Amino acid sequence: MSSQTINLTLKVWRQNKNNPRGALETYPANNISTDMSFLEMLDVVNEELTAEGVEPIAFDHDCREGICGMCGAVVNGRAHGHMPETTLCQLHMRHFNDGDTIVIEPWRARAFPVVKDLVADSSGLDKIIQAGGYISINAGGPQDGNAIPIARDNAEKAFNAATCIGCGACVAACPNASAMLFTGAKISHLALLPQGKPEAKNRALAMVRAMDELGFGNCSNEAECEAECPKGISIREIARMNREFIKAAFS
Amino acid sequence: MNWFVQNISTAVGKKLLMAITGLGFLGFIAVHLAGNITFYFGKDAFLHYVETLHALGPVIVIVELVLLALAVIHVSTGTVLFTRNWQARKTRYAVDKSAGGRTIGSRTMPYTGFLILLFVILHLCQFHFIDRTQQTPYDAAVNTFSNIFYALIYIGAVILVGIHIRHGFWSLFQSLGLNHEKYMPAIRAVGIAFAIAAAVGFAFIPIYIRAVT
Secondary structure, eight states: OOOOEEEEEEEEEEEETTEEEEEEEEEEEEEEETTSBHHHHHHHHHHHHHHTTOOOOOOOOSSSSSSSOOOOOEETTEETOSSTTOOGGGOBGGGSOTTOEEEEEOOOBTTBOEEETTEEOOTHHHHHHHHHOSOOOOOOSOOOTTSSOOOHHHHHHHHHHHTOOOOOHHHHHOTTOOOHHHHHHHHHHHHTSGGGGGGHHHHHHHHHHHHHHTTOOOOOOOOHHHHHOTTOOOTHHHHHHHHHHHHHHOO | OHHHHHHHTSHHHHHHHHHHHHHHHHHHHHHHHHHHGGGGGOHHHHHHHHHHHHTTTHHHHHHHHHHHHHHHHHHHHHHHHHHHHHHTOSSOOSSOOOOSOOOHHHHTHHHHHHHHHHHHHHHHHHHTSSOTTTSOHHHHHHHHHTSHHHHHHHHHHHHHHHHHHHHHHHHHHHHTTOOOTTTHHHHHHHHHHHHHHHHHHHHHHHHHHHHHO
């Protein structure tokens, strides 16, 4: 496939300590190769802004291959852009047309305060993990890997839930800024495995309570999260969390 | 009871409250619709149904009190969720597009809910808190729906009920943790059928009454 270049107009959220309320600023993005990723496009724009003496656009990124969960922005009203099951770094400019105007905003949630421009502080998700998203083991001689039988179906389901990279797109896409898909995935992947069973009850209660205390909204089953999740995690994980919560709360 | 209050007031606990009370209302709507179908068999059939219902005596009082309790829980929890969810995103998106998860029902849930509450109050005033020695419930219906304004309000309100059920039905199963890839398509289909049956079944009563009187 031959490479093309396209010209775009960006409307980017700019917010910093001198501009705490923030606003959308318009920048041209010219001669953008359609082979570039969205983040590479922002790199090019930032080089031009720097040359012009304008503060470059701050955005989070790390691995740039869709596995670290650092990048993410709302592009034209869609978390990680309009392509299914991709992170922002996996979104390619070939999915945009010459002359398009692209509005880029940070994740918006009370629990995700904007640090600068497109960088939102999603460490609330880490605090949910700290509340119970782990298993406690007494270290000792290593056990045989196959000593604990695990049904293949459960292993697959646990793995599917564990593909969550904690990017925060579910919160950003949720009309209520709820973190239930994230929390559901984290509770599910441990609850499905024998190693997670001993602490399942406390985990479900502690993680759900942490989610509330951090100021996330309440799930109303809009299902926008599963449609935007770059890992295709299903709201069935939320249902499983609800089951785990019911088991923990009323028994 | 402290543990109970603590657990039920979490985000998942509030979901369960909405789901269980919503399930109660679905049961009520099914019975109410079944009873109202007697309308299509004429005045005697309808009044016979009303008499049979009222002959239940204390059972009816208990059911009414339970429904009142369900309404208080459903409306108050829903109001809390509505305000909390609004506060959970202080700055709104300049561009906000759906990824395809939302439906007309899920988008409008709080709004259809509040409008249905207003409708229920109006409906109770016109059919429940009336002097039944002065007019039979059949006459009350005929008198009310002879006014085109009320007929249209009732038709509009039951369409809102249908839209509310369209999201509420499958949603309550999801909230109770009952989402399995084998059963969810059937639950969603039954929910849509229930929503249509409720909206159409109730909406045709004022139309039928205006047609025959």
